[in-house]
Amino acid sequence: MSRSTPYQPLLLRILHGLTGILAIAAMITGFLVYNTFDGRFGKILIPRINAIIDIHGTLAVFFLVVFPAIALYSFHAGNKRLLQQDSLQKLTEFGRPIWWVSLHRIANTLMLIASVLALISGRMMKEEWLPTGELNHSWYYLHLIAWVVIIFCLAIHVLMSSKVGGVPLLVSMFLLKVRTEDTPSHWLNGLRGWWGNLSANFGTGNNLLLRVVEVMVLLGIVAAFxxxxxxGG
Incomplete structure (x- = not known):
């Protein structure tokens, strides 16, 4: 591994890769659901997949199961990549490196929020709505909005990762190299230490805004279940 290539924790690579695959698959199948049964805002001519709603729903359930882990990791071990107290203020410094970093952090945070909204709204939708032409339900509109926000934020996430860290940062998420202290056998001790400090550190620090977002996201995950x-769904 090149010295210029940063090392990413194995757990981050696993969670990031798994949630990324599930999220992208859910977004693609979500578009196919929209394209098949709606298409009011534009559509493409592709063969119809009759079971697309079931496929999309299955992927969404797997994403819901995995999402709490990446959310907790992001808000704690990865909190430097999320919204900071001065992130909105730094957006006024257009063109400077901190502007790109701040935009990246805001997009990452919005992606977590939009993912929760997508999960809640998707879980509250009924399978028969779209096939029977019931397209004006509030949950469906919220689901569409969340889908658009996730697409937009994902694009910013990839572009800003490339801008901030360059190709080495992108490559680092796919490397197979594992340090001795980063092997799964060391995760249990790390998890115990993290859990022991979680309640003590939750209300501390100066990033109150991020703590509020975290509570919203975690409550949203509970609500999705x-x-x-x-x-009665």
């Missing part, structure tokens, strides 16, 4: 049950 519970609301369909309460609604």
């Amino acid at each position: 519970i609301l369909p049950l309460l609604a």
